[in-house]
Amino acid sequence: KQEVTQIPAALSVPEGENLVLNCSFTDSAIYNLQWFRQDPGKGLTSLLLIQSSQREQTSGRLNASLDKSSGRSTLYIAASQPGDSATYLCAVRDDKIIFGKGTRLHILP
Amino acid sequence: DTGVSQDPRHKITKRGQNVTFRCDPISEHNRLYWYRQTLGQGPEFLTYFQNEAQLEKSRLLSDRFSAERPKGSFSTLEIQRTEQGDSAMYLCASSTLDRGDNEKLFFGSGTQLSVL
Numbered sequence: 153k154q155e156v157t158q159i160p161a162a163l164s165v166p167e168g169e170n171l172v173l174n175c176s177f178t179d180s181a182i183y184n185l186q187w188f189r190q191d192p193g194k195g196l197t198s199l200l201l202i203q204s205s206q207r208e209q210t211s212g213r214l215n216a217s218l219d220k221s222s223g224r225s226t227l228y229i230a231a232s233q234p235g236d237s238a239t240y241l242c243a244v245r246d247d248k249i250i251f252g253k254g255t256r257l258h259i260l261p
Numbered sequence: 262d263t264g265v266s267q268d269p270r271h272k273i274t275k276r277g278q279n280v281t282f283r284c285d286p287i288s289e290h291n292r293l294y295w296y297r298q299t300l301g302q303g304p305e306f307l308t309y310f311q312n313e314a315q316l317e318k319s320r321l322l323s324d325r326f327s328a329e330r331p332k333g334s335f336s337t338l339e340i341q342r343t344e345q346g347d348s349a350m351y352l353c354a355s356s357t358l359d360r361g362d363n364e365k366l367f368f369g370s371g372t373q374l375s376v377l
Contacts, residue, residue, distance in 0.1 A: 241303055
C-alpha cells in the first residue's frame with residue numbers, strides 16, 4: 153500500500169530565504185508525482201508535475217526533483233515571498249493518486 | 262471558464278439528514294476523483310471513475326456513501342444519514358492520461374460540509 157510522507161509538517165522562514173520541502177513515498181513504482189499548493193479553505197492548485205522518467209521540473213522560482221529509486225521528491229522555492237505562504241502537498245500516482253498530509257509554510261515578512 | 266466546478270460551496274445539515282454534492286469536471290477529462298479533507302490533513306482518497314465506470318472505492322467509505330457518474334460527465338456524491346464525523350471538505354478533481362500515461366489532476370474549489 154502506497155504511503156506518502158511530507159516533512160516538515162510546518163515551516164516558518166524569513167522572506168527572501170530559499171527553502172526545501174520534502175516528500176517521500178513507499179512504493180517507487182509510480183507513473184508521476186505532482187506538487188500542489190492549497191490556500192486556507194480553498195481547493196488545490198497544481199504547481200508542477202514530474203513524470204517518472206524525469207529528474208526535475210522548473211516553473212519560475214519553483215524547482216521540483218524526483219528520485220524514484222529512493223522514493224523521494226523535493227520542492228525547492230527560491231527567494232521566498234509572503235505570498236508563498238500556503239500548504240504544499242505532494243501526490244503520487246500508481247493505480248490511483250495518493251496525497252501526503254502537506255507542509256504548512258509561513259513566510260515571515 | 263472550463264475548470265472543475267463543485268456545487269454547493271458550503272452545506273450545513275443536521276445529523277441524520279442526507280446530502281448530495283455535484284461535480285462537473287473539465288469536459289474532455291475522462292477521469293474523476295472524489296477526496297475528503299479535514300483540517301490539517303491531506304486529501305483522503307474516496308473513489309474514482311473512468312468515464313462512467315467506478316474503478317475503485319476506498320475501504321474507508323462506509324455504505325452510507327455512494328457516488329455516481331452517469332454518462333461519464335458530471336458526478337454526484339451522496340452521504341446518507343450524516344454523522345458529525347462526516348464534517349469535512351469534499352474535493353473533486355478531474356484528469357486525463359497523456360501519451361506517456363501521465364495524469365495531472367485539476368481540482369474544484371470543494372464543498373465544505375458541516376454536520377450539526
